[in-house]
Amino acid sequence: MVGSVGSMLRWLLLRVYRIPPTSTNPTPADLGVAAEDIELTAADGTRLRAWFLPGPAAAAGARSLPAVVVLHGGGSAATDLLPAAPELLAAGLPLLYLDVRGHGRSDPVDFMSMPRFAEDLDTAVAWLRRHPRIDPDRIGVIGHSVGAGACLLAASRDPRIAAVIAIAAMAHPAELIRSSRGLRPVPRLVTTRVLTTIEDTIGHRFDAFAPINTIARIAAPVVVVHGTDDTTVPPRDAARLVDAAGPNARLRLVPGAGHRSVTPFLPLVGELGRFLRRALA
Numbered sequence: 572m573v574g575s576v577g578s579m580l581r582w583l584l585l586r587v588y589r590i591p592p593t594s595t596n597p598t599p600a601d602l603g604v605a606a607e608d609i610e611l612t613a614a615d616g617t618r619l620r621a622w623f624l625p626g627p628a629a630a631a632g633a634r635s636l637p638a639v640v641v642l643h644g645g646g647s648a649a650t651d652l653l654p655a656a657p658e659l660l661a662a663g664l665p666l667l668y669l670d671v672r673g674h675g676r677s678d679p680v681d682f683m684s685m686p687r688f689a690e691d692l693d694t695a696v697a698w699l700r701r702h703p704r705i706d707p708d709r710i711g712v713i714g715h716s717v718g719a720g721a722c723l724l725a726a727s728r729d730p731r732i733a734a735v736i737a738i739a740a741m742a743h744p745a746e747l748i749r750s751s752r753g754l755r756p757v758p759r760l761v762t763t764r765v766l767t768t769i770e771d772t773i774g775h776r777f778d779a780f781a782p783i784n785t786i787a788r789i790a791a792p793v794v795v796v797h798g799t800d801d802t803t804v805p806p807r808d809a810a811r812l813v814d815a816a817g818p819n820a821r822l823r824l825v826p827g828a829g830h831r832s833v834t835p836f837l838p839l840v841g842e843l844g845r846f847l848r849r850a851l852a
Contacts, residue, residue, distance in 0.1 A: 581768050590673040590683060593648040599624060599668075604656055606668075611698055613672050614690045620676035621695060622649060622668040626660040629704045637709035637733075637851035638665040638702070640695045644716025644739070645683065648675030652715060652833055655840045662844030664851075665705065669695045671718075684773035685744065685780050688714075688721035696725070696732065709733055709851045713843075715833065716740070716804070720782045723793075723812075727785035734850035735789065736843055738796040739830050742808035743781040786816045792850045793820040794843065798828025798835060 599606035599622050611619040629636055639659065641652050649668040659666055670677040671691040692712065700707035711734035714722035719740035726732040741747045745766055770776050778784060786793065793816055797809035806824065813822040823842075828835035 581772055590680070591646050593646060593670075593674045594650050595648065595676050597650055597653060598622075599653065599656065602653060602657065604653075604660065605630060609667070609698070611669075611694050613677075613694060615672075615680075617672045617680055618678045619672065619691060619694065620670050621698075622666075623702075624656055624660060624666040624668065625704070626663065626665045628663055629665045632704070634704050635706040635709075636665055636704055637663075637711070637847070638667065638699050638705045639711045639713055639847060639851075640667045640669060640692060640699065642669055642671070642688065642692055642695075642712065642714040642718035642722060643674065644714075644718045645688075646674075647715070647718075647831075650675060652713075654833065654837055658840040659844050659847075662841075662848055664711075664844065664847055667695050667699055682772065683717075684775070685717050685720045685724060686773060686775045688717055689724040689780070692718075692721050692725045693729070696729070707731070711735065711847050711851055714738065714740070716830065720744075720780070720785075723782045723785045723789065724780050726791055726793075727788040730790055733791050734847055735791055735793045736796060736847070737782070737786075737793065737812070738833075738836060739798065739801060739804055740782050740795065740808070740812060741804045742783040742811045743777065745777040745781070747804065782812055783815050786812050786820065789816065790819065792846075794823055794846055795820060796823045796825065796836065796839065796843075798825050798830065800827055801830040803830035 606622040606624045609621040649670045673680040712722040713736040715738045719737035726735045795809045813820045
């Protein structure tokens with residue numbers, strides 16, 4: 572009976588957390604940005620799609636360049652972060668915009684998780700390290716929401732990642748799930764069962780990949796960016812992350828910015844580009 576209840580709960584959670592259709596527009600061409608269409612293979616064999624935006628230096632054949640992987644959040648896609656590309660390219664940073672499994676132009680999967688986002692990010696970083704024009708030790712990562720947590724997870728276990736920008740990252744996924752509107756009125760015993768089922772489904776314990784834990788293991792410089800009007804992930808999570816990271820991290824709050832839209836963060840792109848240039852120098 573316990574097993575059947577667990578199976579039913581898992582089925583229900585996969586329905587509740589199923590990946591919604593995500594946009595594939597605009598494209599780099601729509602923004603007048605040169606890009607190469609890239610296909611990668613995820614750890615489970617799923618086809619991943621990405622855009623490599625070489626920028627003027629890489630397109631001209633320059634070598635040993637720094638580069639940055641840009642990672643979207645859950646229920647989003649690479650296209651949603653494309654508006655930041657022109658200013659980052661102007662800072663001399665080739666970019667790899669990745670659609671993780673089940674999102675954007677990549678092939679569908681049943682579910683995704685922060686560890687799976689990080690696996691796909693690892694695949695993208697490995698592709699850049701093999702690129703003849705990129706310096707394999709001068710790669711940074713930018714992530715939004717779940718993608719931000721994945722960037723912190725990847726950097727915590729890969730000391731060669733040289734810089735991290737985490738936008739709208741949560742401190743701990745279990746805390747966020749417990750505080751969600753659907754679970755707040757539910758008895759704690761039921762909530763605990765839900766959390767355990769999620770952990771069993773994704774194959775990882777929350778504590779193992781919670782950003783509040785992974786950020787403390789990162790030696791590279793980190794900028795934690797958060798909107799003051801974020802009602803999905805509270806701004807206090809950002810302050811907690813910076814406190815946990817210690818002196819290698821700094822906090823950048825953006826007045827009026829929420830969680831989903833990147834538009835309010837765009838005025839910050841020039842500053843973040845300069846941070847990446849320094850960190851990857």
